[in-house]
Amino acid sequence: MKQRSTTPVSTKTFAFRVSIVAAVILMAIATPIQMGHIVRADDYDSRIKALEGEINQYQAKASELSTKAAGLQGEVDRLTNEKAMIQKQIDLKQAEHDQLVKTIGENEQKIVNNQDALGDTIANLYVDDKVSTLEMLASSKNIGDYVDKQEYRSAVRDQLTGTIEEIKRLKKELEQQKTDVERNLEDQKGQRAVLASKEAEQQKLLSDTRGEEAAYQGLSADRESKKNQLQAQQQAAIEAAMRRAAASSGGSIANAVAGDPGKGGYPSNLANSNYYSPVVDPWGMYSRQCVSYTAWKVFQKNGYMPYWGGVGNANQWPGNARAAGIPVSTTPRAGSVGVLMAGQYGHVVWVESVNSNGTINISQYNYYNAGGSGWGHYSEMYNVSPGAYDYYIYF
Numbered sequence: 001m002k003q004r005s006t007t008p009v010s011t012k013t014f015a016f017r018v019s020i021v022a023a024v025i026l027m028a029i030a031t032p033i034q035m036g037h038i039v040r041a042d043d044y045d046s047r048i049k050a051l052e053g054e055i056n057q058y059q060a061k062a063s064e065l066s067t068k069a070a071g072l073q074g075e076v077d078r079l080t081n082e083k084a085m086i087q088k089q090i091d092l093k094q095a096e097h098d099q100l101v102k103t104i105g106e107n108e109q110k111i112v113n114n115q116d117a118l119g120d121t122i123a124n125l126y127v128d129d130k131v132s133t134l135e136m137l138a139s140s141k142n143i144g145d146y147v148d149k150q151e152y153r154s155a156v157r158d159q160l161t162g163t164i165e166e167i168k169r170l171k172k173e174l175e176q177q178k179t180d181v182e183r184n185l186e187d188q189k190g191q192r193a194v195l196a197s198k199e200a201e202q203q204k205l206l207s208d209t210r211g212e213e214a215a216y217q218g219l220s221a222d223r224e225s226k227k228n229q230l231q232a233q234q235q236a237a238i239e240a241a242m243r244r245a246a247a248s249s250g251g252s253i254a255n256a257v258a259g260d261p262g263k264g265g266y267p268s269n270l271a272n273s274n275y276y277s278p279v280v281d282p283w284g285m286y287s288r289q290c291v292s293y294t295a296w297k298v299f300q301k302n303g304y305m306p307y308w309g310g311v312g313n314a315n316q317w318p319g320n321a322r323a324a325g326i327p328v329s330t331t332p333r334a335g336s337v338g339v340l341m342a343g344q345y346g347h348v349v350w351v352e353s354v355n356s357n358g359t360i361n362i363s364q365y366n367y368y369n370a371g372g373s374g375w376g377h378y379s380e381m382y383n384v385s386p387g388a389y390d391y392y393i394y395f
Contacts, residue, residue: 051226054223055223065212079198090188090189100174100177100178100181103174104171104174234343237342238340238367242340242388248385256379257371258378259363260380265297266365271287271288280309283306284307284309284310288366289365290365290366294337294365297337305395314339314340315343318341318391327393328394329393331386333392333394334353336393337392338360339393340388340390347367348364350362357383363379364379365378
């Protein structure tokens with residue numbers, strides 16, 4: 001045993017030592033005691049929530065673009081249908097045009113034929129005009145025959161004049177119809193060109209929108225992949241810690257089972273919530289997480305659970321408990337909360353009972369592939385080594 005020194009100490013030296021001790025005590029009081037690695041809200045838990053927020057935003061944007069694309073597709077379909085309708089009108093006018101061209105051709109041929117006939121008639125009239133009245137009278141059988149010849153010549157002149165006028169009118173009318181049809185055709189072709197341009201523009205916008213939608217879907221998938229990686233890393237850390245605890249006690253790692261179909265009494269509004277779009281429970285925790293379930297068990301047992309929203313990661317619970325004057329131990333007790341500090345945000349469980357051999361039975365939420373596929377399910381473990389959990393909180 002080391003003996004106390006009997007050497008006298010000077011007053012100055014003693015005062016100096018006292019000041020040093022006082023400074024150390026003040027520093028100790030000013031500096032919080034750190035128990036293990038306390039992770040703040042910007043670690044895995046908050047990072048996963050941030051990624052889920054980004055995923056939701058990207059999915060919402062992708063959905064919005066999908067709706068927009070559907071509207072654009074409808075506009076493209078409308079323009080395509082309208083263009084097809086105008087094309088049918090063009091085909092109709094083209095048929096009318098072709099018919100008019102044919103009719104004009106036939107009438108022009110009739111005009112040529114009539115011109116030949118008129119030529120003969122005009123020639124005969126010309127010859128008749130060269131015959132004097134006396135000669136015509138002399139060549140006639142009688143006065144009646146002479147009168148008939150005169151009337152015939154007058155009638156032929158009138159018919160010739162009428163025929164020429166009718167030919168001119170018909171030709172003018174057909175040419176006007178042809179001009180109108182050609183103008184109508186040009187207008188419709190112009191409308192078709194405008195519609196085709198709009199259709200191409202809408203099609204490009206649709207293609208661009210589909211591309212943006214695919215890009216946001218890709219971003220969502222990327223964030224989903226990163227979130228899954230973070231969760232896998234955390235689960236691997238938890239399982240590694242449990243294997244170490246089992247190995248140190250000479251046991252084996254406990255298997256998680258579905259257990260109580262009532263999910264430990266966890267309220268249905270929380271148990272049935274969407275894991276990927278959780279609700280915040282009365283204690284500031286996200287539903288279907290280990291901390292939310294354990295907070296419920298504390299409340300179920302004691303009628304009270306502190307609000308730890310914002311500082312509710314599992315591995316923050318021991319520090320929160322000490323700050324609130326709640327006992328923290330390394331020895332399990334039925335009705336206590338087991339805390340595993342491994343990984344970036346840890347894991348908490350509810351200690352249902354302690355077995356005679358010192359092992360414990362626990363219930364929990366959000367242990368991967370336990371009680372259901374993936375995350376966010378209730379499960380139980382039996383005969384777990386008490387060393388699997390770093391601390392036990394006695395609420």
